[in-house]
Amino acid sequence: xxxxxxxxxxxxxxxxxxxxxxxxxxxxxxxxxxxxxxxxxxxxxxxxxxxxxxxxxxxxxxxxxxxxxxxxxxxxxxxxxxxxxxxxxxxxxxxxxxxxxxxxxxxxxxxxxxxxxxxxxxxxxxxxxxxxxxxxxxxxxxxxxxxxxxxxxxxxxxxxxxxxxxxxxxxxxxxxxxxxxxxxxxxxxxxxxxxxxxxxxxxxxxxxxxxxxxxxxxxxxxxxxxxxxxxxxxxxxxxxxxxxxxxxxxxxxxxxxxxxxxxxxxxxxxxxxxxxxxxxxxxxxxxxxxxxxxxxxxxxxxxxxxxxxxxxxxxxxxxxxxxxxxxxxxxxxxxxxxxxxxxxxxxxxxxxxxxxxxxxxxxxxxxxxxxxxxxxxxx
Numbered sequence: 001x002x003x004x005x006x007x008x009x010x011x012x013x014x015x016x017x018x019x020x021x022x023x024x025x026x027x028x029x030x031x032x033x034x035x036x037x038x039x040x041x042x043x044x045x046x047x048x049x050x051x052x053x054x055x056x057x058x059x060x061x062x063x064x065x066x067x068x069x070x071x072x073x074x075x076x077x078x079x080x081x082x083x084x085x086x087x088x089x090x091x092x093x094x095x096x097x098x099x100x101x102x103x104x105x106x107x108x109x110x111x112x113x114x115x116x117x118x119x120x121x122x123x124x125x126x127x128x129x130x131x132x133x134x135x136x137x138x139x140x141x142x143x144x145x146x147x148x149x150x151x152x153x154x155x156x157x158x159x160x161x162x163x164x165x166x167x168x169x170x171x172x173x174x175x176x177x178x179x180x181x182x183x184x185x186x187x188x189x190x191x192x193x194x195x196x197x198x199x200x201x202x203x204x205x206x207x208x209x210x211x212x213x214x215x216x217x218x219x220x221x222x223x224x225x226x227x228x229x230x231x232x233x234x235x236x237x238x239x240x241x242x243x244x245x246x247x248x249x250x251x252x253x254x255x256x257x258x259x260x261x262x263x264x265x266x267x268x269x270x271x272x273x274x275x276x277x278x279x280x281x282x283x284x285x286x287x288x289x290x291x292x293x294x295x296x297x298x299x300x301x302x303x304x305x306x307x308x309x310x311x312x313x314x315x316x317x318x319x320x321x322x323x324x325x326x327x328x329x330x331x332x333x334x335x336x337x338x339x340x341x342x343x344x345x346x347x348x349x350x351x352x353x354x355x356x357x358x359x360x361x362x363x364x365x366x367x368x369x370x371x372x373x374x375x376x377x378x379x
Contacts, residue, residue: 005239005265007257009172011053011134012043013238015162015229016177020245021060021092027067028060028091032246034099036177039251040139041103052255053134055169057142057162058096064088085146096141106138111145117164121320127168134169159225163232163240174233175254176226177245182262183223185210202234202264227264234266275375278322278335286315286342287324287332288368295327298334298376304367305336305374307348307356317342324377325369332378336369 016036023029036056043052062081065088066074075081093109100107110130116122133140144161159176166174186194200207211224223242230240243250243261254260290298294309305325317323318341325334340348345368347359353366 004257005263006173006241006254009052009255010050011055011169011171012173012175012255013055013057013162013166013169013171014040014175014177014251015057015158016059016245017158017179018059018063019179020177021058022063022067025063025067028064028095030095030099033095034102036245036251037096037099037103037105039249041100041105042252043255044105044137044139047252049255055130055134055140055142055165055171056096057158057165058092059143059158061085061088061092061143061146064091082147089143089147092143093141100139100141106136108133108138108140110140110142112142112161112165113145113148114161114164116145117168121318123168124320130165130169159229160232163229163238166233166238167236170236171233171238174230174238174240175251176229176240176242177250178223178226178242179245180223180242181244182242183207183210183227197262198259199263199265202240202266203231207264230264234264234268237266237268239266240264278337278373278375284324284335285317285321286313286338287326288313288345289326289328289330290333292328295333298325298374302371304371305334305369306353306366307340307345307368308350308352310345310349310368313342313345313349315342323369325374334369334374334376334378336374339365339368339370 014036019025020032021029023032040054040056043054046052062074062084065084065086068087068091069084071084075084097107112126116126130140142161142165144158162174162176165171181196183197183200184194185197188194197210207227208224211222211227226242230242233240241254241261241263243254247260250260288305288310289312290305290309291311294305297303297309298305311328317338319338321338322335323338324332325336326332338345344360348356348368351359356366357363
């Protein structure tokens with residue numbers, strides 16, 4: 001299984017942690033970053049194999065900023081964390097750009113917040129940008145935009161960000177490079193009976209019990225955040241590998257099919273993943289009520305939802321928000337991405353598509369929810 005998952009992967013997200021990037025807080029580790037960039041370039045070029053699309057999610061901005069500011073311990077005040085991130089981001093981006101350019105590979109810095117990925121319109125914009133960069137042969141280097149957020153600077157943030165990026169671009173594999181060999185059944189420093197976990201199912205509750213607590217004082221993540229990130233990535237069909245970042249040629253050997261680290265296999269097929277994400281993970285902003293005919297077409301024929309079949313609109317939502325579709329009895333039968341905001345949807349209820357331009361002043365999609373963006377959830 002391990003060899004097939006990595007060898008067959010065409011789109012890969014690699015996340016590397018602060019302690020590796022900054023050599024336990026002593027400053028950016030130029031040698032290590034150069035080695036990763038050499039391997040990333042080999043994957044993109046397809047040296048001896050197939051070409052891969054690769055995205056890097058790199059921690060290290062706050063840790064590098066601490067080094068440049070002469071701070072020996074991670075500050076607790078948000079404004080100090082943001083200041084450290086602003087200082088450190090300059091050096092981090094420059095280092096990746098230099099080392100990737102030495103390998104003949106273009107790079108792009110992309111700063112994201114969790115809010116960018118929670119809002120559907122910004123999510124689609126970020127997705128389009130990243131996919132365009134990949135098509136251009138440019139390697140995106142992503143970090144949390146720590147200089148402008150507050151509650152996002154927290155325990156394990158970039159492990160979660162790596163999983164969210166994997167979901168965003170529908171990656172095949174998330175590789176988390178860390179300062180540990182992988183997952184053990186218990187802390188091997190404390191339990192001599194601890195066994196190494198070579199492969200398991202992503203999302204298995206037993207893994208969280210094995211993972212333990214937080215990591216170093218430099219990067220706030222620990223194995224538990226990596227296990228939870230793997231669970232999140234699996235929701236969109238991406239398997240996860242947790243491996244030691246200083247393993248020689250770790251990325252190249254992984255895509256060659258070598259079993260390194262811990263492989264957490266996703267059980268969800270990629271074709272099912274987006275609809276599962278809509279069904280299980282997004283907060284609903286509102287709903288539309290449909291008549292019996294529209295309900296029957298959704299349930300039995302897999303059709304898109306047309307405004308002519310809508311009888312009412314509930315709540316306030318924007319284009320791109322996830323909404324519920326309810327029948328006349330109030331039962332949820334589906335969820336999907338709205339093509340129209342709630343105010344527009346109210347104008348379109350019971351109207352054929354030929355009247356949209358007159359009602360709205362512009363012509364747009366004929367569907368309220370396209371079937372590709374709709375998942376059945378109820379009877």
